[in-house]
Amino acid sequence: MHAVPAERISTANDLPIQDRGRYVLYWMRAARRPFWNFSLQHAVQRAIELQRPLLIVETLACDEPCANLRHHHFALDGMADNARQFADKSVAYHPFVEQQPGQIGALLTQIGQETCLLVTDEHPLLEQRQQLSALAKALPICIEVIDGNGILPLRATDRDFTTAYSFRRFLQRQLAGHLLTMPLADPLRETRLPQLKKKPEILSKPESTFSDNLLKGQHNSLYQLPIDQQVQPVKQSGGxxxxxxxxxxxxxxxxxxxxxxxxxxxxxxxxxxxxxxxxxxxxxxxxxxxxxxxxxxxxxxxxxxxxxxxxxxxxxxxxxxxxxxxxxxxxxxxxxxxxxRDDYQQVDSLPEWAQQTLNHHADDPRPYLYSAEELAASQTHDALWNAAQRQLVREGRIHNYLRMLWGKKILEWSPSPKAALKVMIDLNDRLALDGRDPNSYSGIGWCLGRFDRAWGPERPIFGKIRYMSSLNTARKVSVKNYLRRYGPD
Ligand SMILES: Cc1cc2nc3c(=O)[nH]c(=O)nc-3n(C[C@H](O)[C@H](O)[C@H](O)COP(=O)(O)OP(=O)(O)OC[C@H]3O[C@@H](n4cnc5c(N)ncnc54)[C@H](O)[C@@H]3O)c2cc1C
Missing domain, CATH: 1.25.40.80 (Serine Threonine Protein Phosphatase 5, Tetratricopeptide repeat)
Incomplete structure (x- = not known):
């Protein structure tokens, strides 16, 4: 078994491994897959070293910001794939769909009592970092955190990159070495781990077996969960x-x-x-x-x-x-x-020049102002923007080029950059299947100048922020069929 590169491993506390524990626990919360998974690879390696069974618990929280039917459906497709894939492997896999806030913490605290160590996925979003710190305080066992987020490990640099160009230049100097240390395609291939003879009792309780029917495709019980029931599932399958x-x-x-x-x-x-x-x-x-x-x-x-x-x-x-x-x-x-950074959702995290120019134009008259509700309902004067918003509502996605236009117009039609950020984050995170990703905040921030440079001529509201208009977009790319496809209901 290849070791996971050291710079991808950190610890959430400095407690020792518990030799008396019955199993190694892998809490799957970001890298939700059986293949090309550094965390799983590390957990398997620990289980081999300690000669213990490996218990994998994949959780789906009901109280994460924007938890809704659309996202739950997509995540459950992935859990069903994982359950099938792990079924004939020498690990115990347990999917856990939370029904009330707090159940995941309680579950981990209980099963954590019998574990040698807990391995989990590192994820850069603030809530995920906070969730881990809370667990580390509640559970006095060794927690190892594995970063499989990108080709470049998160800790490979402590520099702040303000443009794609400077980051690309850095990557070109660093990436070659990391391309040689890829995760194993299948960390469980030809691996026989000791069997977990007795699952922790809590995993047989009704709250823990709630996901059984969901994974069989019987999604009715999703309607009982305290998640946003308004955002409907879409056709695209997860997994x-x-x-x-x-x-x-x-x-x-x-x-x-x-x-x-x-x-x-x-x-x-x-x-x-x-x-x-x-x-x-x-x-x-x-x-x-x-x-x-x-x-x-x-x-x-x-x-x-x-x-x-x-x-x-x-x-x-x-x-x-x-x-x-x-x-x-x-x-x-x-x-x-x-x-x-912790403030990636705030105006303060934008580059200095962007904040200055937006401030300078803060009092510019706004010929069109739309409320969050009007925007959500595609009720603007701009047919192309409305179509993009309808695609987001109906399919959980917007084509990247129109996504940029979508964001730029929200800046133009909002009372302030702060209000624009709030609406964009809300619509994107709730409706987009890929929402609540680090790229949600880099993409939304880009509409307000992040990773970009100042552009001329200076314009009302935008100042030196790169400007986009629906008219120009329709000249550059063909949108006739798009407008037809995503027209009003
Ligand atoms: C306002 C706005 C909001 C956005 N919100 C999100 C979001 O919530 N989640 C998200 O993943 N991306 C977001 N993006 C970035 C981009 O729109 C999507 O990553 C891209 O459209 C995904 O389509 P794809 O998988 O077919 O991309 P492909 O062209 O096939 O690219 C492959 C992969 O590269 C990455 N990628 C591509 N374009 C970008 C980009 N501009 N920035 C960062 N990564 C990129 C994505 O991981 C993508 O899946 C946003 C962009 C804007 C302007």
Missing amino acids: YQAAEVLFERFLAEGLPRYVEQRNQPEREITSGLSAHLRWGHISPHQLVQRLLTQEGWTPGHLSLECRGQRSGWWGLNENSEAFLDQLITWRELGYQLCHR
């Missing part, structure tokens, strides 16, 4: 299997046209994987490795020049380079941001 199907289709059909057509909302040629990445159903490592294998890439392809160039560093074709730039540079820029 690692659906993610792998999407990626194979993308490699065959979308990737060859990625540079030319990825900004075309009607073409839909991007991977569509952001929700699966958000829910941890697929690992970025798996995507990178699969792509590099398909392209016959070796480390010898890497350019020796590390100037932060967007294309040419990997030594691949331009489509693959562009996709890797989104998946690694842009995605991990957001992860670094949230890992490093």
Whole structure:
């Protein structure tokens, strides 16, 4: 078994491993997958060293911000995949869907009493960090926290990156080494761990077996949960299997046209994987490795020049380079941001120049002002914006190019940048399947100048923030069918 790189391992306390414990516990809460999972790999390694069974508990909270039917459905698809995958492996897997706030903490505290150590996933969002600190206080056992978030470990740098360019330049100097230390594709392959003869009693109680029917696809009991019942499930399925199907289709059909057509909302040629990445159903490592294998890439392809160039560093074709730039540079820029700061949802976290120019234009007249309710109901004068918002409501996604326009217009139509941020975060996090990801706050912040530079000419409301208009968008990309497809009900 390969060891997980040391810079991906941290501890939530400094307690020793309990030799008397009956099992190793892996609390799966972010990397919700059986494959390409550093946390699972580490938990298996610990179980082998300690000669103990491995108990995996995957939890789904009811009191997370924005917990709703849409997100629960998607997460449950993943839990069902995991249950099937772990069924014939030498581990005990227990999915736990919380029915009342506090149940997850109580469950972990109880089963934690009998464990040698608890392994869990690191995640950069503030609530996830706070959840872990609370558990570490309540549970006096050794807790090891594993970072499988990106190709670059979160702790590989303590620098703040203010542009994609500076981050890309850094990555080009650092990434080669990390590409050699990928997680194992299947950490349970050819592994026989001791069997867990007796599951902790609490796992047989009704609150712990509540998820059994849900995993069989009988979702009626979701309607009893204290989660937002207004946000309806969408067609897109969750889970690692659906993610792998999407990626194979993308490699065959979308990737060859990625540079030319990825900004075309009607073409839909991007991977569509952001929700699966958000829910941890697929690992970025798996995507990178699969792509590099398909392209016959070796480390010898890497350019020796590390100037932060967007294309040419990997030594691949331009489509693959562009996709890797989104998946690694842009995605991990957001992860670094949230890992490093607590205020990523606030105006204060925007660059100085952006705050200054927005302040300078704070009192500009706003010809259109819409309330949060009007925006949520697609009731603006702008047909393209309304269509994008309807796509978000109906399908839980917006094409990336229109997503930028969507955010820019919310800034233009809100009484202040602070109010705009609040509405964007609420709509995005509640409705988007990939919402509540570090990239939610980097993407939303980008609409207000994050990771960008000042642009001219200076305009009302926006100041030097990059401006977008529906008219220009409709000139640049074809939207006729899009408008028809996402027209009013
Ligand atoms: C206002 C606004 C809100 C956003 N909210 C979210 C969000 O909640 N969750 C989210 O994951 N992304 C968000 N983004 C970024 C981007 O829109 C999505 O990541 C992208 O549209 C996902 O589609 P895809 O998986 O088909 O992307 P692909 O083009 O197939 O790209 C592959 C992967 O690269 C990453 N990626 C692609 N574009 C970006 C980007 N601009 N920034 C960061 N990572 C990127 C994603 O992980 C994506 O799945 C937001 C952008 C804006 C402007």
